[in-house]
Amino acid sequence: MPTMQAVLLTAYGSPLAAWDHPLPPVPPHGALVQVRACGLCGTDLHLAAGELAPLFPLPEFPWVLGHEVAGVVAELGPDARPPADVAEGSPVAVYGPGGCGDCARCTTGHQQLCPGAGGWLGVGRAGGFAEYVAVSDARHLLPLKGLPAEQAAPLTDAGLTAYHAVRRALPALASRGPRGAVVVIGLGGVGSFAVQLARLLAPAMVVSCVRRPAELADHARRLGADALAGLADGPGCLRDLAPGGEVDAVIDTVGTAESMKLAAAVLRPSGRCLVVGAKGGTVSLGVGSPDVPFETELSTSVWGGLTELHDLLQLAHAGRLDLGHVRRYPLADAARAAADLKAGRIRGRAVLCP
Structure with a gap:
């Protein structure tokens, strides 16, 4: 044989x-x-x-x-x-x-x-x-x-997963044009492509959110991020970076409990969150949930x-x-x-x- x-x-x-x-x-x-x-x-x-x-x-x-x-x-x-x-x-x-x-x-x-x-x-x-x-x-x-x-x-x-997630985030950004904002959590293989593709496909502000922002600042900006924040900075910091104080879409390429809770909390009502990372995180979804704003679209996104x-x-x-x-x-x-x-x-x- x-x-x-x-x-x-x-x-x-x-x-x-x-x-x-x-x-x-x-x-x-x-x-x-x-x-x-x-x-x-x-x-x-x-x-x-x-x-x-x-x-x-x-x-x-x-x-x-x-x-x-x-x-x-x-x-x-x-x-x-x-x-x-x-x-x-x-x-x-x-x-x-x-x-x-x-x-x-x-x-x-x-x-x-x-x-x-x-x-x-x-x-x-x-x-x-x-x-x-x-x-x-x-x-x-x-x-x-x-x-x-x-x-x-x-x-x-890595590229295809990011491309699919960014395309699925676009409807949440369509009505706000350049005043829209998308946050990409994580800057590994998928996150690096997601930042680039958000920059290419969306007319919105792109915010990169990572665990070690000081180490990754140059890398994030080279890929097209308009701003950088740390995972520990919290939703208020991310909203302050966004035009009008509202985040329309989040692509979470990490998928831990910490990243998912931040992703849901930072969104404006009726925003869209796409979870790509598979690290076991969950959030509580329901009317009145403390984790998720009203009418938020929270979805996994696969390949x-x-x-x-x-x-x-x-x-x-x-x-x-x-x-x-x-x-x-x-x-x-x-x-x-x-x-x-x-x-x-x-x-x-x-x-x-x-």
């Missing part, structure tokens, strides 16, 4: 390590992609630790994580129908959520919510911490058009649609995004990459490069 190098998780809580692993077969309607870069993000650490097992139980062990993939099409399946500009040998980004293509969610552009997708890449289907990854449907391959793989890979999740990834790659191709600092690691150093990420030693994105 042909084999490849892959980073395997042998049990929840076990260290990531590279081993020989069977080469996946080519899906009939999909492709085998030679991985050139796969992003390592906080979600991977939570999955590996078993912290997300109640929501996303891994199918088996050993398991191959990794959902931010860019590479080269090694082989197309016999029944594959790729996009017109994708063929064997094409550099591509991989759309990780998949999607059946036929259900109501897929046909309305919400493939990440498809109930019949067979699982997300790296979660329900073997992922990209390997030399090769199987892609179930060739429709999920997007041409890179000269974009380096290590910069494109984080766009497929993004296939068309949205196309749009995001177009922004990257046009040079409109700061793709940030990427730290490359070989597969053999996956455990070191995970330790660096957990310890906060990575500014930008860690990328495993076979």
Whole structure:
């Protein structure tokens, strides 16, 4: 049986390590992609630790994580129908959520919510911490058009998740124009893209809210933030920064109890809060809740649609995004990459490069 190098998780809580692993077969309607870069993000650490097992139980062990993939099409399946500009040998980004293509969610552009997708890449289907990854449907391959793989890979999740959340925040900002304000909590992989995309897509003031504002001030302003605040500063400080003293939308890329309570409390009545971070936070929602203003729209926001990834790659191709600092690691150093990420030693994105 042909084999490849892959980073395997042998049990929840076990260290990531590279081993020989069977080469996946080519899906009939999909492709085998030679991985050139796969992003390592906080979600991977939570999955590996078993912290997300109640929501996303891994199918088996050993398991191959990794959902931010860019590479080269090694082989197309016999029944594959790729996009017109994708063929064997094409550099591509991989759309990780998949999607059946036929259900109501897929046909309305919400493939990440498809109930019949067979699982997300790296979660329900073997992922990209390997030399090769199987892609179930060739429709999920997007041409890179000269974009380096290590910069494109984080766009497929960190960038796409931010883009989807910012687009969902826009209705709350539409009526106020330049007097509107959006707060982005967190400035990690998703938060860095959210600040940039809010600056590009919304006519509003963009406020970056982080735990260590003194350390991140230059970074936030370079990405397009108009103002910076600390998580500990409280809702009054954030409202004071906003035009007219009102915040219309919040994108919380952290998702702790602290960040979610701040996100809800700072909003004007009928504002919109999108929670992206998955760190177990909750708030009390109900009429008369001390946490949430009247008629606030409080929603989770998960990954993004296939068309949205196309749009995001177009922004990257046009040079409109700061793709940030990427730290490359070989597969053999996956455990070191995970330790660096957990310890906060990575500014930008860690990328495993076979």
